[in-house]
Amino acid sequence: MDQIPTVSVTDLPDDAVVVDVREPDEWAAGHAPGAVHIPLGEVPERLAELPEGEPLPVVCRSGGRSQRAVQWLVQQGFEVVNVDGGMRAWGSAGKPLTSEHTDEPYVL
Known part of the structure; x- marks a missing residue:
């Protein structure tokens, strides 16, 4: 299997446009x-x-679903990268989070 292209959350700017494939x-x-x-x-x-x-x-919670998405998108000719560690790594790195409710945002 080809190597999945990845990027570390620390290499992404806080305002990076990412595709979130979570539920x-x-x-x-x-x-x-x-x-x-x-x-x-x-x-x-x-x-x-x-x-x-x-x-x-492309990001999910920990990297599994986004890896599948990246693999498929690469096959379709898109230039995409999997965010290593997903939103868990994003949150652990202290990067900003927003939520759809008034509660404190968190990674589910």
């Missing part, structure tokens, strides 16, 4: 401020919504 409840709890939410199962039909920018970082 809606995970997204609502807390996500990167510049993220675009496209759940993993919806990626194939929502390709037109992928933001501009190459390579485009």
Whole structure:
């Protein structure tokens, strides 16, 4: 299997535009401020919504789902990278989080 291209959260700016492939409840709890939410199962039909920018970082909770998304998107000709460690690493690095409610955002 080809090596999945990855990027460390520490190499991404705090306002990076990332594609978040987590489920809606995970997204609502807390996500990167510049993220675009496209759940993993919806990626194939929502390709037109992928933001501009190459390579485009893709993130999930810990890296497994985003790795699958990156693998598939690379096969479709997209220049994408998996965010190593996912949103858990993002939160651990002290990067900003926002949420869909008034609660303190967190990584679900």
